Amino acid sequence: MNELSPLLAQLVNGLIIGSIYGLMALGLTVIFGVLKIVNFSHGEFYMLGAYASYFVSQTMGLHPVAGIFVAILATFFLGVLIEKALLTPLYENKVERKDEYALLITFGLSLFLINMALAVFGPFQKSAPALTGGTIDLGVITLSSGKVLAALIAIALLLIMLFIINKTWLGTALRAISQDRDTSAIMGINAKRLGSIAFGLGACMAGAAGALLGPVFLVYPIMGTVPAIKSFVIIVLGSMGSIKGAIYGSLLVGLVESLGVFFLSPAYRDVYSFLILILILLFKPKGLFGGAQWNN
Template sequence: MEVFLQTLVAGILKGGLYSLIGMGMSLIMGVMKIINLAHGQLMMVAMYITFACFHFLGLDPYLGLFIAMPALFLLGCLIQKYTLNPLMEVETILPENQVLMTVGIGMVLTEIARFIFTSDYKSVQTSYSGATFFIGETSFSVALVIAFFIAVLFTLIMFWFLLKTDIGRSIRATAQDKDAALLMGVNAKRITIITFGLGSALVAAAGTLLMPIYYLFPDIGGPFTRKAFVITILGGLGSTVGAIFGGVTLGLAEAFGATYIGMAFDDMIGLIIFILVLLFLPGGFKRLTKI
């Protein structure tokens, strides 16, 4: 029972961070109808920014949020503006050119990180990295709990932004029907740029929050891109609410898999869930909730 509770807690806490990653991907997916295969790599860039701030300036990883998020927002906007948007005008046989482009961008980002920081494993050691507290018999990692609550906070801000602000409404309108939004006077191109920036900033937040408890190397992006993709499929394509459920489900599944099956299967579990969802619930959680 104790093991079960402990696994449950670990899964939910991890799930909060995963939702943040998945939400960024869903936003981009919803507006542009493309899958961003550089998502994990953008997270890796954010983690290196946080690491550099900590290493050279002695900045606490959580303060690094205020540098990493704007930086990634800018990077995301630039990527969308100068590489993905021009592709819309290019005539080509393959409709997936934009996806291929994100793969190329992901490779470039990874290799640049490898040039600057080499392939060595890096980590940020803070006073609270290994700290834990207990409720009953269950232990909670301090850093993970903080990360979880900040993730929840960002999720709430994101929903407020999407539901209440002008730009948020434009983003939702573009996601629902691009042509109609254009006719209503929404500058769809600008919206795609902002959306990509926002998605990158969200994943940057997830990366920075992971930093105190995780290690870092240039190839870390790939596994997280795959996780983001499993979350998006789980939650339903382009659904932000679905991404939260998807994130928590993946977090739980990974935690239980690691406890009861074996650590070596950590990465496999997400992929197995992915296939099960495709077989039995194509459309993901979105289909169950109708949101």
């Protein structure tokens, strides 16, 4: 049993990291499903969430868990404001090439937020305080209490988001907009306002992921680049626009990374997710769930 302990620890660690990746991927899926755009600034909301949590706990002296909720609120309202300021022209027929506009505006936003963070926070890496100290001894394996708490919060946030999407009027309206924006507007749904809310929800999930992983990794201006790339890998892996694909794909990527670290080398940790993406798309070009819709 002791010989299996390191492997079991890596599997559990993969599930923990995968659950937090799930927040990033689900946020990207919500934005894509409702607004039909790929948000290239998604990683920067992850970064801003990490900084918000860091400064709340370090400067204001609040518990790191409080910093997570501040990060969620801050990135939500920032996402709403950015959508209203930059993406509204997409739906008011003010631009001819909507796909190119969305790509360029979100990519430009990414560069702006990175350089703003460099100017405001500096280029140096910061170590965020752990969510909680100590370890949990399960006999076979010993887990970090901070990582376990981060995973539990991530799972709770995922469940809340799934509840909103599937069981509330807001979720019904968002799903209606994702299927037919014009018809939804005729039925009395304010598509413009809900589009801003959808972008804010996607942004705050990325911010929550950054606040949760900030204590695990370091906090610095370009920290969102790799998680954002992995989010794109996950949503393609799980089928573009599929909610369950985003969640299952996140857990798969987390497990593959951890097993790759255990059996191969930690030096190529960020490569393993691309390898599994290539292998799956060779056999299932539409992803694990075959191009499922946003509300699936």
